[in-house]
Amino acid sequence: MSLLIPFSGNPPGGAPSLARLAWNRMAFGPRPEDIATFGSFDLIAFVDQQLDYESINDAACDAYLATMPNTAPDNSTVPPLDASLDALKSYVNNFDREVALKRYLWMATYARALLSKRQLFEVMVDFWTNHFHTDFPTDYTKYWEDYYVIRQHALGNFRDLLEASAKSPSMLQFLSNRYNDGSNPNENYARELLELHTVGSYSYVPGPGYRVQPNYTEEDVHKAARILSGWTNINSPNHEFYFNASRNWPRHDWTEKQLWLGNDDGYYFPYGGIEQGQQLLDILAEHPSTAYFIAFKLCRRFISDHPDSFCPDAIEDGAQAFLKSHGDIRQTVRAILLHPKFAQSWGQKIKRPFEFIASTMRAMGLTEMINLLPNQWHTNGPRDFERNISLLGQVLFQLTAPTGYPDIGVAWWNSNQVFGRWTLANMLVARFFGEQTSTTSAPSNALLQGVLGLPKTATEVVDLLIERFIGRTIHADDRAALISYLGNGNSNASIQSDSPRLRPLIGAVAASPYAQWR
Numbered sequence: 427m428s429l430l431i432p433f434s435g436n437p438p439g440g441a442p443s444l445a446r447l448a449w450n451r452m453a454f455g456p457r458p459e460d461i462a463t464f465g466s467f468d469l470i471a472f473v474d475q476q477l478d479y480e481s482i483n484d485a486a487c488d489a490y491l492a493t494m495p496n497t498a499p500d501n502s503t504v505p506p507l508d509a510s511l512d513a514l515k516s517y518v519n520n521f522d523r524e525v526a527l528k529r530y531l532w533m534a535t536y537a538r539a540l541l542s543k544r545q546l547f548e549v550m551v552d553f554w555t556n557h558f559h560t561d562f563p564t565d566y567t568k569y570w571e572d573y574y575v576i577r578q579h580a581l582g583n584f585r586d587l588l589e590a591s592a593k594s595p596s597m598l599q600f601l602s603n604r605y606n607d608g609s610n611p612n613e614n615y616a617r618e619l620l621e622l623h624t625v626g627s628y629s630y631v632p633g634p635g636y637r638v639q640p641n642y643t644e645e646d647v648h649k650a651a652r653i654l655s656g657w658t659n660i661n662s663p664n665h666e667f668y669f670n671a672s673r674n675w676p677r678h679d680w681t682e683k684q685l686w687l688g689n690d691d692g693y694y695f696p697y698g699g700i701e702q703g704q705q706l707l708d709i710l711a712e713h714p715s716t717a718y719f720i721a722f723k724l725c726r727r728f729i730s731d732h733p734d735s736f737c738p739d740a741i742e743d744g745a746q747a748f749l750k751s752h753g754d755i756r757q758t759v760r761a762i763l764l765h766p767k768f769a770q771s772w773g774q775k776i777k778r779p780f781e782f783i784a785s786t787m788r789a790m791g792l793t794e795m796i797n798l799l800p801n802q803w804h805t806n807g808p809r810d811f812e813r814n815i816s817l818l819g820q821v822l823f824q825l826t827a828p829t830g831y832p833d834i835g836v837a838w839w840n841s842n843q844v845f846g847r848w849t850l851a852n853m854l855v856a857r858f859f860g861e862q863t864s865t866t867s868a869p870s871n872a873l874l875q876g877v878l879g880l881p882k883t884a885t886e887v888v889d890l891l892i893e894r895f896i897g898r899t900i901h902a903d904d905r906a907a908l909i910s911y912l913g914n915g916n917s918n919a920s921i922q923s924d925s926p927r928l929r930p931l932i933g934a935v936a937a938s939p940y941a942q943w944r
Contacts, residue, residue, distance in 0.1 A: 539788075557830060584720065632738070655676060688715065718745040855929050878890060
């Protein structure tokens with residue numbers, strides 16, 4: 427039956443409501459209490475409410491984060507999520523404490539996806555985390571960057587975010603600009619700034635040059651590196667950014683320069699210091715190809731893996747909003763989400779592992795995240811979850827490539843994902859609803875009893891699970907098979923939390939191909 431087959435190019439079963447589509451794409455899936463609001467759903471109101479995230483009361487999530495376990499294996503206290511560079515430097519005196527910071531940030535990121543009412547904001551944090559990707563194992567400053575760079579600007583202005591990223595200690599280290607000396611330029615950051623962060627290698631502006639005309643030359647990369655020389659944190663007290671205007675290494679190249687950047691008239695940079703780099707960021711942030719490239723990536727995130735063929739008009743709307751607003755991220759996102767193609771985009775996106783885990787936990791109605799700090803390797807322990815998440819291929823903040831994790835289905839469509847997601851779904855069920863060691867008996871569990879409102883008939887339970895985890899109709903034979911399995915042939919069988927077939931059924935529904943589409 428289709429419940430057991432791997433992902434395919436066409437989603438099995440029926441299409442979801444617009445409300446469900448919106449919650450799957452602009453959020454990490456609905457929680458049970460969110461589903462109850464679907465009857466009065468208004469897309470424009472939902473988008474505007476989520477974009478105005480500062481007005482959303484997120485006190486419950488904030489309170490949870492404030493009380494989240496923060497004792498590392500060495501009994502030290504992990505610094506808060508808004509810790510200064512000075513506090514972080516004081517804390518990290520060995521590799522184990524860097525690992526503790528990483529695991530604590532994992533916990534916080536999953537907890538926010540699980541509990542925050544500012545769901546679109548959290549999705550945009552994830553988007554920019556991948557767009558301006560840095561690798562946590564580089565050093566502890568990734569912890570600082572998450573709060574002070576990505577989260578401060580996720581729905582702000584692109585130009586502000588671009589400069590904050592350029593000056594981030596994590597980015598300075600990850601792409602080596604901290605070593606960029608005017609007489610011996612390091613081109614790593616300059617190249618990725620052009621290729622990945624702003625204009626793209628080839629023009630994204632519609633027309634004859636689309637994805638064909640280069641946006642820059644190798645000479646542009648070399649000159650951009652010289653412009654950004656001296657942007658460093660070498661020898662700064664706490665790894666914070668500073669511009670080195672002195673003659674000490676890594677010093678700045680002050681000479682005048684000219685870049686092409688796809689403009690036959692070129693861009694002239696007069697003799698100067700840090701203002702040369704700021705002028706470069708100004709040019710890149712206002713460049714038409716940057717507007718279309720960012721709109722393309724946002725459309726790929728929210729609408730389709732192939733936006734240039736599926737929704738070119740949505741890219742156009744997003745790019746024009748970006749250009750007219752001088753990089754206002756909210757206006758750009760709003761133009762894309764309210765384009766008609768969004769509502770017509772069912773079957774265009776699947777969940778990446780992070781989205782799968784978060785949406786599964788939300789559908790389960792959970793209100794807490796696993797404490798990932800302890801070094802416990804037993805079944806369903808923190809290290810067991812870490813290992814299984816790693817097998818799915820998306821460990822947060824831990825990709826060595828500067829591209830960030832891919833946001834297209836083909837990267838996550840394989841048999842390993844099917845088995846790995848099924849394993850992880852069952853681990854979550856066992857962890858929060860009680861482990862089951864026998865096929866003929868199961869423990870009672872108050873949380874499971876309450877989340878599903880048991881007792882219910884086998885038919886009622888299956889329909890409730892389909893609504894929670896899938897949110898649309900499934901094939902009739904699959905539904906019948908699930909009901910027959912749960913009720914052991916009796917569709918009206920009374921199901922309690924200790925029903926021996928309930929937990930395996932939850933894991934199967936949560937990991938089914940039906941539930942992997944967003």
